[in-house]
Amino acid sequence: MMSLPGVFLFSHYVESLWSTPPPLVDWSCVPTLVLAVTLVVVVATALVARTAENKQSTRLPGPQPLPFLGTRWLFWSRYKMNKLHEAYEDMFRRYGPVFVETTPSGASIVSIAERAALEAVLRTPAKRPYRPPTEIVQMYRRSKPERYASTGLVNEQGEKWYHLRKHLTGELTSPSTMQGFLPELNNICDDFLVLLDFCRRSDGTVVGFDQLTNRMGLESVCGLMLGTRLGFLERWMSGRAATLATAVKAHFRAQRDSYYGAPLWKFAPTTLYRTFVRSEETIHTIVSELMEEAKLKKQGTANDDAMREIFIKILENPALDMRDKKAAVIDFITAGIETLANSLVFLLYLLSGRPDWQRTIRDELPSCSTLSAEDIAAAPSVHAAIYEAFRLLPTAPFLARLLDAPMTIAGHKLPAGTFVLAHTGAACRREENFCRPGEFLPERWLQPMTPHAASLVAPFGRGRRMCPGKRFVDLELHLLLAKIMQRWRVEFDGELDIQFDFLLAPKSPVSLRLVEW
Numbered sequence: 001m002m003s004l005p006g007v008f009l010f011s012h013y014v015e016s017l018w019s020t021p022p023p024l025v026d027w028s029c030v031p032t033l034v035l036a037v038t039l040v041v042v043v044a045t046a047l048v049a050r051t052a053e054n055k056q057s058t059r060l061p062g063p064q065p066l067p068f069l070g071t072r073w074l075f076w077s078r079y080k081m082n083k084l085h086e087a088y089e090d091m092f093r094r095y096g097p098v099f100v101e102t103t104p105s106g107a108s109i110v111s112i113a114e115r116a117a118l119e120a121v122l123r124t125p126a127k128r129p130y131r132p133p134t135e136i137v138q139m140y141r142r143s144k145p146e147r148y149a150s151t152g153l154v155n156e157q158g159e160k161w162y163h164l165r166k167h168l169t170g171e172l173t174s175p176s177t178m179q180g181f182l183p184e185l186n187n188i189c190d191d192f193l194v195l196l197d198f199c200r201r202s203d204g205t206v207v208g209f210d211q212l213t214n215r216m217g218l219e220s221v222c223g224l225m226l227g228t229r230l231g232f233l234e235r236w237m238s239g240r241a242a243t244l245a246t247a248v249k250a251h252f253r254a255q256r257d258s259y260y261g262a263p264l265w266k267f268a269p270t271t272l273y274r275t276f277v278r279s280e281e282t283i284h285t286i287v288s289e290l291m292e293e294a295k296l297k298k299q300g301t302a303n304d305d306a307m308r309e310i311f312i313k314i315l316e317n318p319a320l321d322m323r324d325k326k327a328a329v330i331d332f333i334t335a336g337i338e339t340l341a342n343s344l345v346f347l348l349y350l351l352s353g354r355p356d357w358q359r360t361i362r363d364e365l366p367s368c369s370t371l372s373a374e375d376i377a378a379a380p381s382v383h384a385a386i387y388e389a390f391r392l393l394p395t396a397p398f399l400a401r402l403l404d405a406p407m408t409i410a411g412h413k414l415p416a417g418t419f420v421l422a423h424t425g426a427a428c429r430r431e432e433n434f435c436r437p438g439e440f441l442p443e444r445w446l447q448p449m450t451p452h453a454a455s456l457v458a459p460f461g462r463g464r465r466m467c468p469g470k471r472f473v474d475l476e477l478h479l480l481l482a483k484i485m486q487r488w489r490v491e492f493d494g495e496l497d498i499q500f501d502f503l504l505a506p507k508s509p510v511s512l513r514l515v516e517w
């Protein structure tokens with residue numbers, strides 16, 4: 001529809017073409033008046049915005065917000081969306097360790113990489129910590145009540161979140177579930193090594209290592225959640241695994257673009273929104289199929305209570321809505337695949353620069369293929385390498401929170417409800433927190449070098465919203481690294497190209513060499 005001033009101007013000019021007799025009332029000044037009023041409105045808006053901006057700059061440093069765009073224009077001009085981690089490093093250099101961004105709607109987002117402030121934010125003992133939801137997921141799931149009873153554990157808040165967390169994560173976080181899963185996880189890791197061996201060229205190069213680790217993530221997370229092997233590690237895998245992995249990537253990217261790009265998807269089904277919906281629906285369809293297959297497979301086998309798969313227990317829980325049960329399995333699988341795969345690629349890439357540490361790991365390990373929890377515990381160099389990789393290159397480099405109480409940060413009073421990004425990753429690369437912070441030095445976890453702000457390493461988050469997959473991931477990464485090091489040493493040429501896909505991820509395809517000892 002044409003806007004009001006537009007209608008006025010248009011009718012005036014059309015009329016002036018026809019008019020022969022002089023009008024009784026002189027309307028000729030109307031367009032000028034309309035123009036003048038429009039100008040006044042625009043200037044007033046700019047002035048109000050500038051005053052707000054000046055007020056802001058007396059509170060916290062940060063990039064210049066523009067009317068209606070906030071500071072988002074930076075991500076459409078100065079910075080690249082897929083290099084947001086570099087953008088934040090640059091902004092910390094320009095504005096200091098605490099700065100503010102402004103959303104198009106005028107809200108503030110405070111970014112923090114300062115130790116005392118980070119510890120204050122992450123140590124707040126909130127009972128129902130509020131992690132700002134991803135709006136695109138929220139909007140889509142709310143539009144599908146027949147499929148989703150809530151926006152899910154990752155995006156829900158308050159009492160609803162607490163209810164889901166209490167009923168959905170008990171099994172996943174329990175040490176006995178992990179203990180029971182260890183033999184199967186050993187088998188899954190062995191199958192991954194067989195696949196790697198099959199894909200290795202004669203010089204040891206594995207092209208597309210990241211895609212293979214994605215398949216490993218899928219097989220292990222589905223195995224844990226559904227209690228059955230689904231064949232993602234077979235040499236000739238069905239197209240379904242590839243489709244699921246692609247959909248998960250598209251899902252994360254669409255979330256990133258919806259967050260940092262123009263928010264047009266809120267008003268119309270843009271390409272971005274449609275891409276997001278397609279990825280969510282693909283994931284839903286495939287995971288639903290996998291759940292059905294897992295149920296069928298299970299019907300034929302004897303049920304060992306200690307190993308009853310997590311999703312059967314979730315399915316039997318009367319306190320949960322059926323739609324929430326299904327959504328939870330989907331969310332767990334989605335949350336687990338990329339995170340695990342990216343972390344393994346980063347770990348091996350960083351270790352490739354430390355052949356001496358690779359040998360230390362190998363010397364600490366027994367030669368048998370099935371590894372027990374005791375074998376892993378007896379190899380502290382494995383743990384040190386994993387934690388150092390999480391410090392230097394975490395796949396989730398910042399945590400989002402809404403403050404549930406007012407807080408004074410770097411001398412600035414922030415009201416309750418302020419949106420805060422806790423940049424644990426950036427803080428871990430600051431000299432005041434770690435000695436030689438840019439170097440991969442696993443030894444710092446065995447003989448601390450000062451400074452050593454260990455509490456800042458939070459790859460799985462903090463507090464009650466912490467990742468429920470932590471115990472599983474820790475076990476899996478330890479097993480995988482140990483098994484790879486038992487057999488090969490890792491080499492990588494050059495620097496890994498890292499992208500921000502809502503998570504930090506290696507640019508695909510990654511090629512590295514697995515060389516026989």
Ligand code: HEM
Nearest residue numbers: 154332335336339340343396460461462465466467469473
């Ligand atoms: C290397 C692998 C992983 C990393 C680095 C990781 C990291 C994270 C982080 C940083 C958070 C946010 C925590 C916070 O806000 O304090 C999170 C939340 C979550 N993660 Fe993970 N994760 C990984 C694997 C997994 C796996 C395997 C699963 C499921 C089996 C999983 C399920 C979840 C869920 C459901 C949440 C939301 C929890 C809530 O809001 O209550 N993650 N993860």
